[in-house]
Amino acid sequence: MPVTTIEWLDKQVRIIDQTKLPHELVYLSLSEVDAVAEAIRSLRIRGAPAIGIAAAFGMALVAQNSKSATREAFFAHLESAAETLRKTRPTAVNLSWALNRMRQVVAEHCDQDIATIKKRLMEEAQSIYHEDQKICREIGAHGAALIPQAANVITHCNTGALATADFGTALGVLFAAHDQGKKLHVYVDETRPLLQGARLNMWELMQEGIPCTLICDSAAGFVMQRRKIDCCLVGADRIARNGDTANKIGTYSLAVNAKHHRLPFYVVAPVSSIDFKITGGVQIPIEERSPEEVRTALGHRLAPENSPAFNPAFDVTPHELITAIVTEAGIIYPPFEQALAALEK
Ligand code: MRU
Numbered sequence: 449m450p451v452t453t454i455e456w457l458d459k460q461v462r463i464i465d466q467t468k469l470p471h472e473l474v475y476l477s478l479s480e481v482d483a484v485a486e487a488i489r490s491l492r493i494r495g496a497p498a499i500g501i502a503a504a505f506g507m508a509l510v511a512q513n514s515k516s517a518t519r520e521a522f523f524a525h526l527e528s529a530a531e532t533l534r535k536t537r538p539t540a541v542n543l544s545w546a547l548n549r550m551r552q553v554v555a556e557h558c559d560q561d562i563a564t565i566k567k568r569l570m571e572e573a574q575s576i577y578h579e580d581q582k583i584c585r586e587i588g589a590h591g592a593a594l595i596p597q598a599a600n601v602i603t604h605c606n607t608g609a610l611a612t613a614d615f616g617t618a619l620g621v622l623f624a625a626h627d628q629g630k631k632l633h634v635y636v637d638e639t640r641p642l643l644q645g646a647r648l649n650m651w652e653l654m655q656e657g658i659p660c661t662l663i664c665d666s667a668a669g670f671v672m673q674r675r676k677i678d679c680c681l682v683g684a685d686r687i688a689r690n691g692d693t694a695n696k697i698g699t700y701s702l703a704v705n706a707k708h709h710r711l712p713f714y715v716v717a718p719v720s721s722i723d724f725k726i727t728g729g730v731q732i733p734i735e736e737r738s739p740e741e742v743r744t745a746l747g748h749r750l751a752p753e754n755s756p757a758f759n760p761a762f763d764v765t766p767h768e769l770i771t772a773i774v775t776e777a778g779i780i781y782p783p784f785e786q787a788l789a790a791l792e793k
Contacts, residue, residue, distance in 0.1 A: 495611020591621030691767030691784030692729030
């Protein structure tokens with residue numbers, strides 16, 4: 449059983465505080481929407497699907513706690529919470545996708561009593577959570593077919609149980625392949641600056657007993673050149689209609705390296721990570737985080753104080769560099785545009 453990264457428990461949102469991993473396994477119970485927003489902003493909960501789930505539970509929490517005197521005040525309270533949550537992290541489209549689902553519930557039930565709306569919001573948040581569990585397993589089953597019987601794989605950033613409600617997306621594919629008895633060796637990019645690979649992927653893979661080796665992000669090209677690598681697997685925070693994919697900073701460099709070494713480069717994500725409103729990667733908003741995250745390594749100063757630093761949290765891999773996109777609906781090969789459009793509901 450994968451770890452429970454997020455759940456609704458005792459009228460609160462309970463999460464694992466991922467900033468403490470792998471040294472401490474600390475659970476936080478969030479009882480206010482501002483605490484949920486802070487947890488998303490500071491990456492205590494992170495990964496596109498998990499962020500969406502956190503936002504949905506955040507909305508259920510606001511509804512549950514609301515003491516608004518009038519219906520108008522109740523609706524205004526919900527809308528302002530949705531805005532607070534939406535602004536926490538701009539790149540992962542799963543966040544606004546989940547909030548839109550919650551808003552839709554409010555719109556569809558606006559003429560009903562407040563108790564009914566509160567109940568429906570909780571049910572919708574739970575649906576988003578349970579759907580993600582099922583989606584992870586479907587993605588895992590489709591994606592495992594791409595993994596050879598004995599495979600050396602490179603991955604970037606955490607896309608496992610810690611990023612979803614179940615065993616993950618790209619990492620979930622590896623867990624599914626491992627369950628099928630395939631022999632894997634996973635090279636794990638450390639994922640500077642916040643080290644999701646070093647801290648979170650290594651923790652998850654080692655717990656599952658999957659052979660894995662940690663590498664610096666900049667070692668990926670050399671590893672492709674000198675070791676027999678079969679493919680790269682990464683997740684996504686937002687996929688445009690043409691297949692351009694935003695994912696953790698460093699993904700684009702990995703894709704360029706994979707192209708040079710003629711290695712398959714697979715993007716693995718739920719359909720909720722596809723932004724059907726945008727045609728290409730230039731339209732994807734890229735989160736810029738504090739330069740301090742680059743000047744330091746998890747709080748330890750590396751560079752002279754106030755060194756100018758640039759810290760985009762994501763980059764965009766052009767669709768030409770992507771071999772296939774794996775979703776719960778199956779595996780899509782280029783040209784992506786038409787196949788992705790067919791997934792729009
Ligand atoms: O900044 P993070 O840790 O939230 O970034 C996460 C990623 O880039 C993941 O690859 C992506 O969200 C997919 S998680 C299944």
